Amino acid sequence: MLPGTTIPSGRDPAEGARATGASGSTASGRRIDLNADLGESFGAYRLGADEALLAVVSSANVACGFHASDPRVMERTVALCKAHGVAVGAHPGFPDLVGFGRRSLAASPSEVRADVIYQVGALRAFCDAHGVPLQHVKPHGALYNQACRDPALAEAVAAAVAAVDRRLLLYALPGSELAKAGERAGLTVKREGFADRGYRQDGSLVPRGEPGAIVEDPEEAGRRAARMVCEGRVTTREGADIAVAVDTICLHGDNPEALAIARAVRAHLAAAGVTVAAFSAPTST
């Protein structure tokens, strides 16, 4: 069910990409996964544009109740994903509902490990209840950021995912500590690109708050996404051209602008003949 995609384990993901070509290529043409965060409502609170995003993405990162969501929202979201043919992934976060999991927390590796096992298991049970596979795990917010930088947390996340099910895919920033830890843990790591974020010379993202951090024009974001997938390249903030290897592109839907970008990315990929598909099923369309 889950492909045994070989991930280049070179220390420089951009180099790896250049050597092997964009990993999304198939016999019949280019192929890419589009992912977005879904199921972030909670109790009486509604958040996000889930219905709209489900028509755009092939994979969903479903919140697991720590930084957002609750059990009923999770069940509803899994059912919606199934109905739309969108693959389900777990989106574990820090236990910080009031902060939406966006605040750095000095959690220990053993706390992170247990929190991830717990959340992944909870979401997987809803997948079982609805007869859909759990495809991947992508940490949320501050947990994602900390795990991308901190080797001990990265290893805790990767070990947690592997402990639940070694076939689960791990979505991670290419070249990050999280990606490396995932590979060391024997997981299949899917490299994540960002259509609406600026890149630096070394392939890392321009930090939010700095000039060039955000690509605001939907058309430009769409063009960048299509080029990442088809050419394996992206233009940096400084105007240089670097290699970037992506298996999945992250989209957002928490505001009308983000949704416009998501749709533009999908449209540009279609125009370029790229198939949008999750990893756990042939194609979503």
Next chain:
Amino acid sequence: MLPGTTIPSGRDPAEGARATGASGSTASGRRIDLNADLGESFGAYRLGADEALLAVVSSANVACGFHASDPRVMERTVALCKAHGVAVGAHPGFPDLVGFGRRSLAASPSEVRADVIYQVGALRAFCDAHGVPLQHVKPHGALYNQACRDPALAEAVAAAVAAVDRRLLLYALPGSELAKAGERAGLTVKREGFADRGYRQDGSLVPRGEPGAIVEDPEEAGRRAARMVCEGRVTTREGADIAVAVDTICLHGDNPEALAIARAVRAHLAAAGVTVAAFSAPTST
């Protein structure tokens, strides 16, 4: 892995027991499961006598983070159960940590269903991580009580367990709505008896607070447990003798008196030649 034990589906569990004999009989002699609530610590807070109980019981009802416990406590508890050869069960409760899940809550069936799926899934992931099977589900506190009386909640619990994995055993008070719903859902229901509680003529428990609700003498509790298992009978508060069929006996460890009862029950069962064993493994000793 899990035995396909056939549960008599008569409306009167005592009648059913009389017809079939105590369900714990084996070729080599009597056999019973002993269960207790474990893993109820939380963060910096320690609660319960887990180490002591692990030497007495064959199955553990492990709290899942809603009424007690947290992910690290859950992982530690599963590991402890494995080390002691004690079978692991999920002990889902209401989302009421400050009330320890003991307060009745007007949760809807869909809320109960989702809360149970969530908690069972979370605990099962720790079982997977440690290579032990998840044996059973037993609702906790107010959720147990409400599900024993309310058919809609009972059905929600049973459907949730079946949705996660139809092979999971459901522990329930014999004759209760929960037991009936479990059977309707196709689950194997394990009938629970209480060594330290008084019984009424109809086989139900004397409500807490009434005279005769609690059996305080460890020796008497031990004798009652052994007689339940070996003869399928118990003396009621009024002094009559009724049939009672039990597959598992619930013990407590939250105070020294409870622990003394637990040990006395185990000793009396041993003296009577009864094997204490969980359902998911041959014997625990």
Next chain:
Amino acid sequence: MLPGTTIPSGRDPAEGARATGASGSTASGRRIDLNADLGESFGAYRLGADEALLAVVSSANVACGFHASDPRVMERTVALCKAHGVAVGAHPGFPDLVGFGRRSLAASPSEVRADVIYQVGALRAFCDAHGVPLQHVKPHGALYNQACRDPALAEAVAAAVAAVDRRLLLYALPGSELAKAGERAGLTVKREGFADRGYRQDGSLVPRGEPGAIVEDPEEAGRRAARMVCEGRVTTREGADIAVAVDTICLHGDNPEALAIARAVRAHLAAAGVTVAAFSAPTST
């Protein structure tokens, strides 16, 4: 600062109202308080039409973090109320964020007492920080409903309010256990009417779900509100005419229809020459 309004303590609030006339009369004309629930957002989640309601009501029931809201939302809401000249009240609820405090909970009187003291104190601190008085307390959702029916919970709520500050007003359904307990505790009770709810012959509300429970037409709701205030009378579901005494009318803003009713009530009151004003300040307009 808070007026020592005498509340008729007759067991039938409608009778009391008939004898004394509508309590909202002043030397210069009719006067009524309009209240609504505000500040129900939480973390990244937005809920309610606070800005719109602030232009309509004279008093706000501000959520205190148990069933909704968080400390930053509370501070923001108090500041907004101050800016709009709207009096601030505490809106304590059950500790059930995922259920929005709408689910009945078997909390003990001592739990309710402590939960109310805690929440009222927390909100009062924001009032102190912004130099506005805390005017009143109105329990939320299931806590309000249970306290209106259960004398022990009613007494716990009233004792909690009195323990924090005996000058705090208590908003309650006339004739309810909560209103009675408030009077016994020496609090000034403000009788609450409902413009958008049907009444029964005994002055109680038609339960939600029954025919005639909800008044959906904004104009009709407006007429009913104006008549309650000016004539102290309301037409029951059965078409009879009963006396009803109100000091404050509850409005809602959680959907466009509710907001339309709120605005219609305000407009009808203005057309009838009724002054809309809180109790803690001369007038809000």
Next chain:
Amino acid sequence: MLPGTTIPSGRDPAEGARATGASGSTASGRRIDLNADLGESFGAYRLGADEALLAVVSSANVACGFHASDPRVMERTVALCKAHGVAVGAHPGFPDLVGFGRRSLAASPSEVRADVIYQVGALRAFCDAHGVPLQHVKPHGALYNQACRDPALAEAVAAAVAAVDRRLLLYALPGSELAKAGERAGLTVKREGFADRGYRQDGSLVPRGEPGAIVEDPEEAGRRAARMVCEGRVTTREGADIAVAVDTICLHGDNPEALAIARAVRAHLAAAGVTVAAFSAPTST
């Protein structure tokens, strides 16, 4: 009620102490406050040695429900403090119950401000209910540590305390950002010393985990405390002798060793003729 103690505002607290002498001196002799964290139980969970500590300390830092405690525990703790003549302080922490408020959290100043106002207000309401003054505020755990180092968080805490009631005392590490921010906010800052911690040459504490961080011998801790109070001096890890000015000494009770130290400190102070007394009342003994 609260004394207008002048706090030397020199940048080096040790210098200030040398110039003015130990601030605890009175006409009738030396005087010091002893404080400890109390009321850290939660729901069914018991934590700490409150009864034992109440016989030793003059001031209690009472947990406010975010990192520990719940409303009923808070009410019980305030009542216990009153019964023992121990002054009550608020001990606000991060909203991290599972982590006991010990994990650093990247909370913004506005989040910290609101969280502190909320918690201080909640505890003050229990003080009002029991007719005792709220004496002081001392941040807990990671919030204390971060506020001692980070000027923006320090200012947020100090502004929050001042916003609730400018007469509240702020307990802080001398020379810390928190102490400075408290003084700038017009609060009376009480300088806190540690009997069981090692000091460095600059008057800061030896970080936990390093050699010399903890003074384990109760007698030595008692001698150090008495010398701090009577001579305003302490021996550093390196063996040097430095000035240290303390208004209050922090004790612990979370294990038998800590309790032994607390008692030894009290005994040594008594032997040295030092009066143990809170700031809000003449003396506790």
